[in-house]
Amino acid sequence: MILLFTATFTIMVLSSLDQVESSAYDKIVTHSRIRAKSQGPNVCALQQVMGTKKKYFSTCRNWYNKSICGKKAVVLYECCPGYMKLDGKHGCPAVVDRTLLYGCLSVLNGNYGNFTLFLPSIQSCDILMLILYFQASNAALVSRNTELYDSLCYHVVNKRLLTKDLKNDMILQSINDNHDLYINHYSNGVVTVNCARIIHANQVATNGVVHVIDRVISFAVQTIMDEIETNDDLTTLKVRLIIPMVLSGLHGQLGESKHYTLFAPTNEAFEKLDRDVLERLMSDTTVLEALLKYHLLNSVQCSEAIMAGSVYETLEGSNIEIGCDGESLTVNGIKMVLKKDIVTSNGVIHLIDQVLMPDSAKQVIELIGKSQNIFSDMVSELGLSAAMQPETEYTILAPLNGAFSEELMSMDQRLLKIILENHIVKLRVSLSDLYNGQLLETLGGKLLRVFIYRTAVCIENACMVRGSREGSNGVLHLMRSLIQPPETTIYKRLLKDGRFKIFLSLMESAGLTDLLKQEGSYTLFAPIDSAFDTLTEEDITLLKSDINTLRAILLYHFSNGVFINGGLEGGVTNLLKTIQGNNLQVLSVNNSIHVNSVEVPDFDLMASNGVIHVVKTILYPQDLPVGHEDILILLKKLIRHIQLKVQQDTHHI
Numbered sequence: 280m281i282l283l284f285t286a287t288f289t290i291m292v293l294s295s296l297d298q299v300e301s302s303a304y305d306k307i308v309t310h311s312r313i314r315a316k317s318q319g320p321n322v323c324a325l326q327q328v329m330g331t332k333k334k335y336f337s338t339c340r341n342w343y344n345k346s347i348c349g350k351k352a353v354v355l356y357e358c359c360p361g362y363m364k365l366d367g368k369h370g371c372p373a374v375v376d377r378t379l380l381y382g383c384l385s386v387l388n389g390n391y392g393n394f395t396l397f398l399p400s401i402q403s404c405d406i407l408m409l410i411l412y413f414q415a416s417n418a419a420l421v422s423r424n425t426e427l428y429d430s431l432c433y434h435v436v437n438k439r440l441l442t443k444d445l446k447n448d449m450i451l452q453s454i455n456d457n458h459d460l461y462i463n464h465y466s467n468g469v470v471t472v473n474c475a476r477i478i479h480a481n482q483v484a485t486n487g488v489v490h491v492i493d494r495v496i497s498f499a500v501q502t503i504m505d506e507i508e509t510n511d512d513l514t515t516l517k518v519r520l521i522i523p524m525v526l527s528g529l530h531g532q533l534g535e536s537k538h539y540t541l542f543a544p545t546n547e548a549f550e551k552l553d554r555d556v557l558e559r560l561m562s563d564t565t566v567l568e569a570l571l572k573y574h575l576l577n578s579v580q581c582s583e584a585i586m587a588g589s590v591y592e593t594l595e596g597s598n599i600e601i602g603c604d605g606e607s608l609t610v611n612g613i614k615m616v617l618k619k620d621i622v623t624s625n626g627v628i629h630l631i632d633q634v635l636m637p638d639s640a641k642q643v644i645e646l647i648g649k650s651q652n653i654f655s656d657m658v659s660e661l662g663l664s665a666a667m668q669p670e671t672e673y674t675i676l677a678p679l680n681g682a683f684s685e686e687l688m689s690m691d692q693r694l695l696k697i698i699l700e701n702h703i704v705k706l707r708v709s710l711s712d713l714y715n716g717q718l719l720e721t722l723g724g725k726l727l728r729v730f731i732y733r734t735a736v737c738i739e740n741a742c743m744v745r746g747s748r749e750g751s752n753g754v755l756h757l758m759r760s761l762i763q764p765p766e767t768t769i770y771k772r773l774l775k776d777g778r779f780k781i782f783l784s785l786m787e788s789a790g791l792t793d794l795l796k797q798e799g800s801y802t803l804f805a806p807i808d809s810a811f812d813t814l815t816e817e818d819i820t821l822l823k824s825d826i827n828t829l830r831a832i833l834l835y836h837f838s839n840g841v842f843i844n845g846g847l848e849g850g851v852t853n854l855l856k857t858i859q860g861n862n863l864q865v866l867s868v869n870n871s872i873h874v875n876s877v878e879v880p881d882f883d884l885m886a887s888n889g890v891i892h893v894v895k896t897i898l899y900p901q902d903l904p905v906g907h908e909d910i911l912i913l914l915k916k917l918i919r920h921i922q923l924k925v926q927q928d929t930h931h932i
Contacts, residue, residue: 304470329350461499493583503625512545519561543631663700667753678758701723704720709747768888789833790830804893836898838858843882847867
């Protein structure tokens with residue numbers, strides 16, 4: 280029993296140690312082994328990008344998409360790192376000959392030591408030995424060979440490091456005068472040294488380990504700021520952005536020992552900008568600072584680590600997508616990278632041929648997208664653009680294209696202009712600034728009410744959709760429909776409509792007319808005259824005679840608060856407490872409303888003191904007893920969807 284416990288405990292400990300020590304690279308290789316298990320022992324499945332020699336141990340995403348960087352990838356089966364084939368044997372049953380690796384490493388410092396060699400795949404041990412031979416035997420080549428020898432030494436670390444030891448953002452000292460090497464270990468299993476990708480790792484020898492990399496490592500001695508100041512392709516970047524860099528502290532940060540990725544626009548990239556846009560940018564140091572930070576990531580993203588599109592947060596706070604298309608890097612889906620992987624001591628630079636423009640550097644009018652271009656075109660045609668100057672702060676409530684019907688488009692332009700003016704708010708109001716009951720003044724002088732619901736933010740009858748954006752001088756919110764500012768009270772709207780004569784008469788008899796006129800926020804389910812078709816004049820007179828029952832019926836149609844269709848949570852029952860005291864059960868599905876299972880044919884009629892939803896029948900709380908038999912008979916004529924009962928009055932005087 281003791282032996283069994285000891286064995287079990289030992290296995291658990293070793294298993295936990297293995298989990299702790301495994302790296303992203305090791306896990307990817309393990310998955311590659313599993314995918315190739317049918318090919319024999321120690322075989323790994325790789326993906327090779329068609330038309331290239333680039334091979335990867337793939338992530339699940341790339342494997343199942345059968346592509347890398349948007350290009351078709353074919354499956355290859357090769358020996359896993361550290362193993363080799365034997366003639367006549369299945370798979371890769373043999374360990375790589377360590378004497379070969381030992382010989383390769385031994386040229387560095389005699390026969391003893393413990394090294395890590397990052398060996399470019401185009402090199403071999405014979406070539407390295409040949410370099411050293413030339414240095415020793417040919418005096419005429421000493422200077423050149425010294426340079427080559429230094430380059431070789433820059434690929435070597437005086438320490439044995441497996442991939443599990445190579446941590447992200449690690450800095451190692453090479454044996455070349457302790458010049459630094461910069462390690463990045465990514466979640467997709469890619470490991471880079473100065474942005475050179477390790478393609479075959481962990482080739483272990485008795486005096487160290489060899490990692491085969493895809494290129495010769497270049498020296499990284501300059502900082503990002505040094506590169507900006509000395510690279511002739513970045514003169515405009517240096518001149519235009521030096522002041523905001525100093526003011527924001529970035530000038531110092533880009534010279535410090537940190538980890539950044541800079542997408543650096545070339546001189547030609549700035550020349551592509553419109554002159555007016557460039558002048559506007561240059562006149563505002565805050566905007567310039569945002570512009571610069573939008574080109575910076577707080578992490579090192581080497582091109583070889585990008586196998587598919589991924590989103591990264593910039594120092595400005597917004598996100599950009601970095602992807603790839605074959606051999607090219609893409610930014611926000613566009614091929615724009617001219618030169619990749621300029622490695623520095625505090626990060627990497629990619630030269631791009633376009634200036635990346637964050638929302639915070641654009642005017643609000645420039646943020647309007649294709650889904651709102653009808654609104655944008657009409658704003659220009661009707662002369663409203665003049666009110667939205669760069670120095671003016673405002674908020675645009677832009678309806679989606681589907682909100683503009685043919686009837687609306689054929690409307691008189693003066694009326695159309697008034698409608699659109701009420702979609703431009705005089706103040707800058709971001710999504711986080713909005714609160715329930717807030718009033719927003721529009722360019723047209725109207726006050727719009729804000730309604731905050733559990734799952735929606737609405738302004739009058741129109742609710743927002745995802746996609747709010749903040750520009751340099753304001754905010755853009757996307758609206759599902761056109762905003763209809765209220766013109767009058769619930770009472771005047773019902774009176775003008777003409778379909779609610781009986782309801783208004785009953786409200787007057789019950790002494791409730793002031794409820795329709797007074798200030799407040801109400802939701803009214805208003806029955807039209809046809810809801811009373813089954814009643815005679817005598818029936819209506821009888822109903823008016825029982826004030827308590829009449830008031831209970833009428834107040835059951837009112838709820839405190841404004842509840843529009845877009846503010847109701849779709850697909851579930853929303854309980855609205857009425858002024859009478861009982862709940863209404865309201866269901867919103869597919870842009871339609873049902874209240875107590877009764878269809879609402881017309882809804883969201885906005886009024887200054889609430890909203891009206893139209894119903895074709897009387898609503899009545901199912902569990903509310905009726906005081907008189909004759910009232911019960913009358914209500915049964917009106918209401919067929921619930922069971923009613925009479926409560927006998929047992930009180931005697």
